[in-house]
Amino acid sequence: MSKRAQPRIYNRAGQRVQVKDKTWYALQASGEAAERVFEVFVYGEIGAWGITANQFVQDLRAMDDGVSPVIAAFNSIGGDLFDGLAMHNALSRLGERCTGRIDALAASAASVAVCGAHKVVIAANAMLMIHNPWTYAAGDAEDFRKVADVLDQTMEAIIAAYKAKAPDIDEVELRRLVAAETWLTANEAVALGLADEVGDGVKVKACLGQGGVLQRYQHAPADLLAQLDEPPEPDPELEPDDPLPAPPVVDSAKLALMITQRCAEAGISNLVAPLLSSTQLESEEIVQAGLTRAKAVNDLCVAARLPELSAEYVEAGLDAAAVRARLFDKIVGSGKGFEIDNSLPLDNDPAPKVLAKQPDPPSIWAARQAAQGGHPQSAKGVRP
Incomplete structure (x- = not known):
């Protein structure tokens, strides 16, 4: 009889919890040595707000024996693009023994990551979402030009990741779909080549666990968002005519x-x-x-x-x-630079502040002295 190893569970708080709907990251091994299968669950955001590529790679490396099949299961709204690319490459290095599994949603950077697997199986009612890179930025006009250049470069990295999975995909159509923030059903993902097989469906609401964060995106499917507002299911153990239980006494x-x-x-x-x-x-x-x-x-x-x-x-x-x-x-x-992040802001987020460069009085004074024929060197440290 096969023995199931206890899963290794991580979160930023260091608290050990069982793999449930809202658990965002776990690893586990099942089966005897000759039939072992490693499973990695990425259920949550990717990057500094969730599971980082560094943690993902190090934990996978510590558990992997180099020969057993590896299943990477995703239910993620995405997150940091570069972490997603690093995960993509880590899964790609595993070769044919790696299967990516989309249990409910692989959006944004998560879609980039899962496409690193040799084979991708998407649940019948799951979705894969692709869109342009997005970022916050602060600075002057030159800073914003540099940010735009970086976004263009990261777009090429995204396209390359998808084409590595689907080399025959039409690149013009792929770029159009990415620019339009496209939510692909299981059959559509397979048709494009971004997934290889449609698997058994699961109850999306039961395993999504990431509620209002989906509202960050501009074109999230209405039926998916509608599930967020559904009332909880009634307890099947309570008959309609049963009296409601008495409220507990609060200590x-x-x-x-x-x-x-x-x-x-x-x-x-x-x-x-x-x-x-x-x-x-x-x-x-x-x-x-x-x-x-x-x-x-x-x-x-x-x-x-x-x-x-x-x-x-x-x-x-x-x-x-x-x-x-x-x-x-x-x-x-704070004006401390920017980072590329594939997750979009909530609709009610305040607009990012654009900070102008602060005046430098010593430099202004030195410039005035130079214009008047003075010696700007002597103006160092002097205020007008």
Whole structure:
């Protein structure tokens, strides 16, 4: 009888959880040595906000034995393009023993990554989305010209990744589809050559787990977005005439102690007060969700090097998607450069700020002195 190894699970918080709908990254091996299959689950964003290419490659290398089949399962809205390209190349190096599997969605950078697999199987009701690279930027006109050049170069990398999977695809048509942000059904992806086989369908809503983030995109299918608003399914164990269960008695002291202890264990004791405020200790379920959200928010703020904002965001009850939008705005507003990211902003994101160059008084004073026939060297450090 085959023995199944325990999966190796990772997230930015370091918390060990089972592979469920919203788990974003896991590795596991199944079967005896002679029949072993390695599975990598990428369920979430790619890049600094989720699973980085470095972590993906290092973990895969540590588990891979060099001969067993590898299945890379994707359910991802995308993310950082360069991390997606690195994943693409890592899967490509595995050769014929690598199969990419699209369980629900491979969008943006995730579509680039999965196309590195020798064989791609897409679930009957899954989708693959391709679009132009997108980025935030700040600076003067010359800075923006450089950014545009970089975007043009990264577009060529995207096209090359897709053509590596589908060498016979018409390049003109491919570029048109990419520019139009095209959502491909399973059959359409196979017809284009970006997937090789249509597999069994799965319930998209059950495994998507990335809700409102899909609203970042301009042309997300209406039926896919509609699933986000569907009410929860009724409990089949409750008959229509059964009386509703009595509301549980809330032990506020116990819940407050839970918050204090869990925050201490996670190293976020500074978020105890914001959590007490945002959850109002209404129920254990709300507190548990608040703790999970607070850890995710804290990790995002730390990753953005703005940890001082975590308490404010937790107290406001913001979810991870809303925090990402605000952190992107903070980073852009700082004028510290740009990064190529294939994930688009939410519709309600504030417009990125364009910063002008700040005046340099010593240089202005030196220029004035030179124009008047003076000696600009002597003006160093002197203010007008």
